Amino acid sequence: MPGLLLGDEAPNFEADTTHGPIRFHDFLGDSWGILFSHPRDFTPVCTTELGRAAKLAPEFSKRNVKMIALSIDSVQDHLSWCKVTALGSVQGTACSPTQAWRDRCHIPNALCSLIQEESNITAVPLAKRVFVFGPDKKLKLSILYPATTGRNFDEILRVVDSLQLTAYKKVATPVDWKPGDSVMVVPSLPEEEAKKLFPKGIFTKELPSGKKYLRYTPQPE
CATH class of the missing domain: 3.40.30.10 (Glutaredoxin)
Structure with a gap:
């Protein structure tokens, strides 16, 4: 097995x-x-x-x-x-x-x-x-x-911080993330719902493809 x-x-x-x-x-x-x-x-x-x-x-x-x-x-x-x-x-x-x-x-x-x-x-x-x-x-x-x-x-310890944060919030942690850094909004979350969940704001990185999937927000409490 x-x-x-x-x-x-x-x-x-x-x-x-x-x-x-x-x-x-x-x-x-x-x-x-x-x-x-x-x-x-x-x-x-x-x-x-x-x-x-x-x-x-x-x-x-x-x-x-x-x-x-x-x-x-x-x-x-x-x-x-x-x-x-x-x-x-x-x-x-x-x-x-x-x-x-x-x-x-x-x-x-x-x-x-x-x-x-x-x-x-x-x-x-x-x-x-x-x-x-x-x-x-x-x-x-x-x-x-x-x-x-x-x-x-x-x-x-850093991984535990990520696991606990992402278990309770609809976010993911990007490469080299550490507590206090910005996090990523999960792709499955619609834009309007994301705005309500993350009042501190959402910013999207511009990509050559024009796709808007790299969405970031300050780490939620």
């Missing part, structure tokens, strides 16, 4: 974590969620990633986002790893909480199928994924990284 696709519901798995046993849907509640996998505990790149996640935890919390990490290591290994403090305060709620599976067969199929394909002959996952789920428990974003490339959590 191809694993989770955008719009698919997250598997409601149960697991032991550094914060005790959880059921995933209950853990998320009415929050957004980020689940990120990593190859093993005590790997150098992931140590720096978890440190950055810890530093940005207050920013994700402001956005009603819960973070949880996934690997095949034990809870005890996770607890030992969380004592690492040299590279960015990994201690504490770096991945709030950290997931633990000793046997990959215990991973729900929707997640397992994504990880098994990226394993070497020792069955250790070599790739890292980021899944972003909405309050409806459906997948909004999935990113695959090789183990040698550190994830950019500032970019993940």
Whole structure:
């Protein structure tokens, strides 16, 4: 099977974590969620990633986002790893909480199928994924990284800002958008309705084709 696709519901798995046993849907509640996998505990790149996640935890919390990490290591290994403090305060709620599976067969199929394909002959996952789920428990974003490339959590935070804005407003975010920049009016929105929804005004970029589909407006509140 191809694993989770955008719009698919997250598997409601149960697991032991550094914060005790959880059921995933209950853990998320009415929050957004980020689940990120990593190859093993005590790997150098992931140590720096978890440190950055810890530093940005207050920013994700402001956005009603819960973070949880996934690997095949034990809870005890996770607890030992969380004592690492040299590279960015990994201690504490770096991945709030950290997931633990000793046997990959215990991973729900929707997640397992994504990880098994990226394993070497020792069955250790070599790739890292980021899944972003909405309050409806459906997948909004999935990113695959090789183990040698550190994830950019500032970019993940930016993506969450875009996902949350576009989930509730009839807008899209253009290339390199960041919070506070102008956004794009979705093409399906008629001009008269757009004017009512966006009282700050709409401006259209002139194109050689003469088509008026690049419509921008200041970011709505």
